[in-house]
Amino acid sequence: MATAVIFGAGVMGSATSFPLSDKGHSVRLVGTHLDGEIIGEVKARGYHPGLKKNLPAEVKAFQWTELDKALHGADFILSGVNSHGVRWSAETLAKVLHKPLPIIAVTKGLEAAENGDLLALTTVYEKALATAGGPRCSVSAIGGPCIAAELAARGHSCVVFASEKGEISRWLADIFRTSYYHVWPSTEVYPLEIAAALKNAYTLPVGIARGQTDQPGGEDSSGARMHNPAAAVFGQGVNEIKYLIRSCGFNDSFASSLPGAGDYYVTCAGGRNLRLGTLLGSGKSMAEAQKEMEGVTIESLSIIETMERALPGLLERQIVAMDRLPLLDYLIRTVREGSAGPLPFERFFPEIHF
DSSP: OOEEEEEOOSHHHHHTHHHHHHTTOEEEEEOOTTOHHHHHHHHHHSEETTTTEEOOTTOEEEOGGGHHHHHTTOSEEEEOOOGGGHHHHHHHHHHHOOSOOOEEEOOOOEEEOTTSOEEEHHHHHHHHHHHTTOOOOOEEEEESOOOHHHHHTTOOEEEEEEOSSHHHHHHHHHHHOOSSEEEEEESOHHHHHHHHHHHHHHHHHHHHHHHHHTSTTOSOTTOOOOOHHHHHHHHHHHHHHHHHHHHTTSOOGGGGSIIIIIHHHHHTTSSHHHHHHHHHHTTOOHHHHHHHTTTOOOHHHHHHHHHHHHHHHHHHTTSOOGGGOHHHHHHHHHHHHTSOOOOOGGGSOTTOOO
């Protein structure tokens, strides 16, 4: 049996305590500096306010100031912070982590290098940890359709664990795998992370399509709800994710598998990225939509901004061509102009030839 430290008490990180506990592992949930109230609730009565249910009785909760205590005897760390907390998490760990431990992250996101190269957050985490004086740890990634509430309800979830070291991804997969949490190990870290991050960005125009088709008129006289536009956007989104992964020199199979199309589908079923898109599609400006969603982290906007920074370098080196990325171009213009115009359907699917 292993001892796991979950660093970050958000819903996704905390939900992983269910399969870990069900497998008999020792689980220590450590909040960040923003999770004080959550950890207080878990300590007092075992209740997680975000998941709206009790965590497994075996889970022990720690405030972030108790991180060093929680790490004593740990076998691995699960990073449960979002993309904005990666560096803080790494720098905080560096102060108290005295030996290398495998780290696996639920975080979705990308950064852009000066030349346009896309940097996976696993790489960012590893470098931030080492720069802060911490040990050199291998950071793995999780990708696939997995809603935290469903995992906490022990509903079937299928995901991929990716590490550049195959033995680590296999070891972690064996630790987490249950009858309901299905895990496939892989060494394809970058394709997984690119797919998992980009699907957040490409969920936004699916929401825009829904918002636009729900405008005056709504259902027609026959009751048709107009799902076709959103479906076309979804298809173009998968195509662009595949194209970007392949153009960056990686195996593109994840674009149409669990970390890409699978996670994309479940993200389009609801959540903050879809809601923002729907508000924009309904005619609200970006400022109005963000005000309505005040206090909510919108990962899609961070990814779109990252891609806008990356594109000049990628275009200059002829790694990508903009005619293959009409939806990304539309998203960048939407964020820059602060409103959603008509979707460019006529520019979609340029790879289809007559």
